[in-house]
Amino acid sequence: xxxxxxxxxxxxxxxxxxxxxxxxxxxxxxxxxxxxxxxxxxxxxxxxxxxxxxxxxxxxxxxxxxxxxxxxxxxxxxxxxxxxxxxxxxxxxxxxxxxxxxxxxxxxxxxxxxxxxxxxxxxxxxxxxxxxxxxxxxxxxxxxxxxxxxxxxxxxxxxxxxxxxxxxxxxxxxxxxxxxxxxxxxxxxxxxxxxxxxxxxxxxxxxxxxxxxxxxxxxxxxxxxxxxxxxxxxxxxxxxxxx
Amino acid sequence: xxxxxxxxxxxxxxxxxxxxxxxxxxxxxxxxxxxxxxxxxxxxxxxxxxxxxxxxxxxxxxxxxxxxxxxxxxxxxxxxxxxxxxxxxxxxxxxxxxxxxxxxxxxxxxxxxxxxxxxxxxxxxxxxxxxxxxxxxxxxxxxxxxxxxxxxxxxxxxxxxxxxxxxxxxxxxxxxxxxxxxxxxxxxxxxxxxxxxxxxxxxxxxxxxxxxxxxxxxxxxxxxxxxxxxxxxxxxxxxxxxxxxxxxxxxxxxxxxxxxxxxxxxxxxxxxxxxxxxxxxxxxxxxxxxxxxxxxxxxxxxxxxxxxxxxxxxxxxxxxxxxxxxxxxxxxxxxxxxxxxxxxxxxxxxxxxxxxxxxxxxxxxxxxxxxxxxxxxxxxxxxxxxxxxxxxxxxxxxxxxxxxxxxxxxxxxxxxxxxxxxxxxxxxxxxxxxxxxxxxxxxxxxxxxxxxxxxxxxxxxxxxxxxxxxxxxxxxxxxxxxxxxxxxxxxxxxxxxxxxxxxxxxxxxxxxxxxxxxxxxxxxxx
Numbered sequence: 001x002x003x004x005x006x007x008x009x010x011x012x013x014x015x016x017x018x019x020x021x022x023x024x025x026x027x028x029x030x031x032x033x034x035x036x037x038x039x040x041x042x043x044x045x046x047x048x049x050x051x052x053x054x055x056x057x058x059x060x061x062x063x064x065x066x067x068x069x070x071x072x073x074x075x076x077x078x079x080x081x082x083x084x085x086x087x088x089x090x091x092x093x094x095x096x097x098x099x100x101x102x103x104x105x106x107x108x109x110x111x112x113x114x115x116x117x118x119x120x121x122x123x124x125x126x127x128x129x130x131x132x133x134x135x136x137x138x139x140x141x142x143x144x145x146x147x148x149x150x151x152x153x154x155x156x157x158x159x160x161x162x163x164x165x166x167x168x169x170x171x172x173x174x175x176x177x178x179x180x181x182x183x184x185x186x187x188x189x190x191x192x193x194x195x196x197x198x199x200x201x202x203x204x205x206x207x208x209x210x211x212x213x214x215x216x217x218x219x220x221x222x223x224x225x226x227x228x229x230x231x232x233x234x235x236x237x238x239x240x241x242x243x
Numbered sequence: 244x245x246x247x248x249x250x251x252x253x254x255x256x257x258x259x260x261x262x263x264x265x266x267x268x269x270x271x272x273x274x275x276x277x278x279x280x281x282x283x284x285x286x287x288x289x290x291x292x293x294x295x296x297x298x299x300x301x302x303x304x305x306x307x308x309x310x311x312x313x314x315x316x317x318x319x320x321x322x323x324x325x326x327x328x329x330x331x332x333x334x335x336x337x338x339x340x341x342x343x344x345x346x347x348x349x350x351x352x353x354x355x356x357x358x359x360x361x362x363x364x365x366x367x368x369x370x371x372x373x374x375x376x377x378x379x380x381x382x383x384x385x386x387x388x389x390x391x392x393x394x395x396x397x398x399x400x401x402x403x404x405x406x407x408x409x410x411x412x413x414x415x416x417x418x419x420x421x422x423x424x425x426x427x428x429x430x431x432x433x434x435x436x437x438x439x440x441x442x443x444x445x446x447x448x449x450x451x452x453x454x455x456x457x458x459x460x461x462x463x464x465x466x467x468x469x470x471x472x473x474x475x476x477x478x479x480x481x482x483x484x485x486x487x488x489x490x491x492x493x494x495x496x497x498x499x500x501x502x503x504x505x506x507x508x509x510x511x512x513x514x515x516x517x518x519x520x521x522x523x524x525x526x527x528x529x530x531x532x533x534x535x536x537x538x539x540x541x542x543x544x545x546x547x548x549x550x551x552x553x554x555x556x557x558x559x560x561x562x563x564x565x566x567x568x569x570x571x572x573x574x575x576x577x578x579x580x581x582x583x584x585x586x587x588x589x590x591x592x593x594x595x596x597x598x599x600x601x602x603x604x605x606x607x608x609x610x611x612x613x614x615x616x617x618x619x620x621x622x623x624x625x626x627x628x629x630x631x632x633x634x635x636x637x638x639x640x641x642x643x644x645x646x647x648x649x650x651x652x653x654x655x656x657x658x659x660x661x662x663x664x665x666x667x668x669x670x671x672x673x674x675x676x677x678x679x680x681x682x683x684x685x686x687x688x689x690x691x692x693x694x695x696x697x698x699x700x701x702x703x704x705x706x707x708x709x710x711x712x713x714x715x716x717x718x719x720x721x722x723x724x725x726x727x728x729x730x731x732x733x734x735x736x737x738x739x740x741x742x743x744x745x746x747x748x749x750x751x752x753x754x755x756x757x758x759x760x761x762x763x764x765x766x767x768x769x
Binding site for chain 2: 110131
């Protein structure tokens with residue numbers, strides 16, 4: 001399986017010489033769901049933002065399907081879908097206008113738009129509300145709309161920052177199913193989460209990050225063995241603290 | 244109540260001029276940016292203060308010192324009236340932190356008082372710039388008794404209150420009326436534009452005088468003030484006749500109007516915000532065919548949605564061009580023919596014909612949607628940054644919206660003016676050409692300055708469009724400098740007007756190209 005995402009010696013330094021992320025190396029292969037876990041401020045969002053090309057970085061290289069995020073940002077973005085931890089959307093347009101806008105930006109053929117929107121919006125029970133302004137949506141509905149928008153262009157790499165926050169149980173169930181289907185079709189998913197039970201059940205691989213440094217990375221079985229992911233995470237973080 | 248009011252006000256002040264960022268940010272670039280913003284703000288204040296000092300000084304030397312305080316009260320009041328109006332809805336009602344603030348154990352009176360106090364403090368700064376230098380010069384030249392000096396100090400603090408309350412009341416009334424409509428944004432925009440035009444024309448009327456009045460400015464001032472702004476006459480009487488009763492009435496009217504406004508709005512605060520935040524909802528959307536567009540067109544359409552959805556943004560950035568259209572229409576349809584004959588007899592027609600291209604450019608320079616367009620992306624900017632398109636396309640779409648707002652209105656207005664004012668072919672071409680160059684200039688300058696000084700962390704669009712938005716202020720100053728300089732030179736050197744206009748327009752064009760080149764090289768990051 002080819003490497004969809006490669007992070008090589010990625011470092012991000014904020015002013016004051018504080019390294020938010022320090023020489024991170026990571027590979028996400030096609031067909032994999034890869035969880036990225038760590039406590040608040042560990043460097044997860046900083047890494048994710050660099051991967052999707054919305055934040056500049058100083059050292060290292062990030063490749064999407066072999067293309068450099070720094071050198072070919074537009075090419076990389078066209079293969080990537082991104083959902084931030086709190087998807088603030090344009091309040092002044094309707095749901096369908098937002099989806100059509102995303103289709104325009106990702107060059108989704110006009111013929112395929114309706115069927116794709118219908119498919120995902122129906123699953124997430126959003127179709128009836130697509131004619132309303134986004135400002136009238138609840139947090140969960142905005143999350144669902146952002147998800148539908150992200151699925152529109154059949155991305156090769158799906159990057160999500162805390163995707164399950166704000167979703168109702170039914171939508172969470174469907175999202176997990178949609179994520180698995182996307183990976184079965186050859187895409188890769190890289191997502192951060194604090195819900196370790198979800199990561200344990202859903203993911204093929206996991207990476208633990210602490211204070212900007214990679215602590216553990218491997219298949220779920222390699223990392224957790226016979227323990228729960230929560231126990232492993234607590235132990236790893238505690239060990240790091242003592243060091 | 245007092246303690247919580249203080250905390251609410253302090254929290255708003257933290258975000259006002261970026262002082263808190265300057266003190267606490269660890270990011271060197273951010274600190275530098277805040278320092279530049281502060282320096283530019285102080286420079287603008289210094290320039291205004293110097294201008295007002297010089298103006299006051301010349302008036303005092305011409306023996307018109309007695310008219311100074313009244314004139315400054317009027318200028319301060321009119322400025323407050325106009326500037327507060329565009330803030331009224333966004334700074335008082337419909338703020339993004341409404342839910343958070345209302346969920347705290349604090350009453351609406353404290354909330355409204357803290358919001359109004361913040362506006363008052365902003366207006367106080369404007370008032371001080373307008374009134375303090377002239378008050379000092381008045382004291383130096385006229386040597387008034389000590390009680391007059393006390394009245395002056397009192398007026399510095401009291402003068403902004405009444406116009407501020409009038410503007411805020413008008414704004415709140417428009418919110419209340421338009422919130423009942425399904426198309427509240429458009430409705431609010433139309434009402435607000437009409438109100439601003441009314442204020443501008445009333446201001447022009449108040450400050451206009453005929454030849455006889457100018458020769459006796461002190462009396463003329465009192466008469467016009469009496470006619471259009473009665474509270475100021477109380478202040479004039481207090482100052483010129485040492486009348487304590489008049490001053491006490493002036494102070495009481497100012498303070499009571501403030502208290503009454505705060506009390507009434509506090510009472511309806513929840514109702515008004517509920518109306519603003521409530522949305523027309525239906526749950527019966529049926530999928531139909533969707534029209535595909537290029538990324539540029541998609542961005543362009545989205546920008547237009549943004550402009551029409553935000554009253555403060557549209558009002559603030561398009562008022563110059565609306566004014567141009569109103570002035571042009573007025574010139575064609577309502578200007579008495581005798582006035583034109585008078586202009587011809589006095590030999591002023593050729594001067595008007597010569598400076599007309601630059602006069603049009605001045606209106607164009609007031610219209611920049613681009614100066615706040617990036618800031619207004621706010622928390623949505625992750626979308627703009629993560630979509631697979633060049634940053635240049637994003638900038639171009641924002642520039643295109645500004646040009647779409649300016650150019651059609653400019654050309655229609657130019658045709659209207661051309662109908663009334665007879666011009667040569669060359670003059671007519673310049674009337675179209677020069678303002679067009681300025682339209683490109685102001686659009687590109689706006690986006691460039693917004694890239695340099697973005698303000699994404701706003702709680703209300705008002706703060707991205709006006710309050711502390713250095714990109715908007717700097718673009719306005721740049722536009723004014725670029726258009727007023729050639730006008731000034733054309734008036735001083737009328738024989739060289741063509742060289743001046745063409746030379747400066749070429750420089751503006753060159754600057755536009757250089758700035759655009761820089762803009763295109765800038766990447767977009769969150």
